[in-house]
Amino acid sequence: MTTRIAALASAAILALFLAGVANAESGHETPKPPAQKWSFSGPFGMFDRAQLQRGFQVYREVCSSCHSMNIPFRNLSEPGGTEFTEAQVKALAAEYKVQDGPNDDGNMFERPAQPSDKIPYNFANPQQAAAANNGAMPPPMRLLAKARTYERGFPLWLIDVFTQYQEQGPDYIYALLNGYEEPPKDMVIDAGQNYNKYMPGHKIAMAKPLNDGQVTYTDGSPQTVEQYSRDIVAFLSWTADPSLEERKKLGFRVLIFLGVFLGLLLYVKKKLWSEIDYEKPIKAH
């Protein structure tokens, strides 16, 4: 009797969930970004230095005209990232001018940037950035790979724990950069708007930012939108999570230690408890 009620209840609940899922998939929704292969996914995944360096090049030559990258130059030579040499970073920083001061006379002055300075941004404030971009402020790029996602839905989000899938942000940005298409005939796209297959609502202020051959790679990698977007997304994944490599390496050691420790504790526990005589009371020492 009770099992029958339980079975009925669980069937009803399952039906409710399925109805919800089915409903989500009907109607004209934004397609889910396809999952890409990333060198940094999974428990042992690390960044590809060459890819990060190419990604930085794409950021510098294309994205940086509108999007901010609020990290200091020195990050570019730190371990676990692009790992340029310190000399390279120093030379790179010197190409930029930053405002400093006030000096002893009370005046602000310009000087070449140093590795400790943040990468300068073209606009003084968000309002200025918005005004120069059809009223839509280009989002800051440092944390973009973590700040963007798409709905995984039940039960995928639960399965993600076991598959360690957590690249919703990178997959979404990659899909977006490759999602510029001709709009459907019945959709009106206003001036200053562009159609994008993966943008929620399909209307995005940013015009197609990448085109084949736009950035010249020196390492022989293909100079295609596909490759550019893959590289910039890898770079953004690093800027959003610069401790990824250190995190996974330390985590591996911590888990090995805890695993061994658990084994030892279990052994001691089993031994202690097996010595209990269940017929007799146990005196504390």
Next chain:
Amino acid sequence: MSAHTKFAPTSKTAQWFESRLPILGVAHEFLTFPTPRNLNYFWTFGGILAVMLVMQIVTGIILAMHYVPDTKLAFESVQAIRRDVNFGWLLQSMHANGATMFFIAVYVHMFRGLYFGSYKQPREVLWILGVIILLLMMATAFMGYVLPYGQMSGWGATVITNFFTAIPVVGADALVWLRGGYTIDQATLNRFFSLHFLMPFMIFGVVFLHIWALHVVGNNNPTGISVKTNKDTVPFHPYMTIKDSVSLVAFAIFFAMFIFYMPDFFGDADNYVEFNSLKTPAHIKPEWYFLPFYAILRAIPFTLFGLPATLYGLIAMFGSIAILAFLPWLDTSKIRSTSYRPAYKLFFGLFVIACLILGYCGSQPTDKAVLQIGGNVVLDMTGLAQIFTAYYFAHFLVVLPLLGLFEKPLKLPASIADSVLIKGGHGMPYGAAAEPQTKG
């Protein structure tokens, strides 16, 4: 309780000290405390929670050394912690995911108490102290989530504090009083930081009382029957300390998997965008551990006596937690452990499912369709939440009072030791009860 030996220090120094402050005796009483020998691993979550509280306080104090409670700097200071402070990424991740782990452990601890009847006589005060700890934890976690000052921080605080406008007469003033202004701003952030720092120590105090009460009435156990003789117990140390350690390290492994491999699993992408009071995120939702209560908050549909529905939502939400405090008197069954209550076992399962579904409702937009027939929405998320909110309260107000009167419990074992001997088979030589092998 023969395991309890009176503490008599042998060294002169210890005797001198003990006669002035009997703290060694207290420690001795902790170590020799008689615990039922049949406690299962669900009983180790109390120890896990104590360690989690200390861990949250330690990581929190270090984070507070680097965090800046300024609306213009807060978001950036959290990033600075993650990027520039030595092992800051680890501390921040431990603290943020620690809140999640704390709630996982506390919910397991509570459902264990619910299943094995740990709230029943004589543990009513112990249980009510636990409910107070839960309330304090929720307040602490809510304010802590505002501190990183991301979009979900600011908008979550906006939505939740807005509900207080529903309080009659003083609502509008209460809102300004809570926020320290008309919107979530500098005053709000500063007071939330201050209170977020204070409340863990209040929790610490109530935990002290909780453990004190435990040491007065003793542990409940999976059979729910009281300790009768010395045969029923083992001293806390080394038997429970080693068992707690095993569980704690297993829990640490679970915890470490998220810290090191999926640090953002429980987080919200929108909280990686700095709070902007002019730009509302698409879906505002609280952290997962508040979702069932958030669903109850949004579920109440009616206006009554000229008071707004949100007020009843607010009452229902606080009521859903406050009702736990009355549990010892709402449950009329004299049997503690659900193992001997076949009908309640089913209702307990339904209650767990109801909580899970409420959590699901809380995570979804209210107008999302759940059931459609012929293109008409028969049931939306609000409707689903209403059904299970009703069930949540019915569990406490109808099922528990009535079930105790009509249910026919199974036969209880004579003692804890008996139940162990029957189940564990340790009382007889290994293999004595097994069927003889036919081969060989």
